Amino acid sequence: MEGPEFPHELSHLWFAFLSLHSGRASGFSGPQGLSFSEIKAWSELTATPVTPADVDVIKKLDTVYLRAANG
Numbered sequence: 001m002e003g004p005e006f007p008h009e010l011s012h013l014w015f016a017f018l019s020l021h022s023g024r025a026s027g028f029s030g031p032q033g034l035s036f037s038e039i040k041a042w043s044e045l046t047a048t049p050v051t052p053a054d055v056d057v058i059k060k061l062d063t064v065y066l067r068a069a070n071g
Contacts, residue, residue: 013057013058016058017062
């Protein structure tokens with residue numbers, strides 16, 4: 001797969017998204033979006049601090065995933 005090099009300084013957000021994604025709910029219409037409360041609970045349970053900017057990036061990654069999954 002061709003594309004730009006992965007920005008390693010953002011790898012913690014990618015791994016956060018993957019961890020959240022592994023617990024994603026799914027319904028009859030497919031995968032559900034990650035909620036703010038799920039991100040907060042994950043952050044607290046894993047003792048992983050997230051900033052508002054981090055949450056914004058995670059939500060944007062989630063939007064891209066949902067568009068691809070429901071495409």
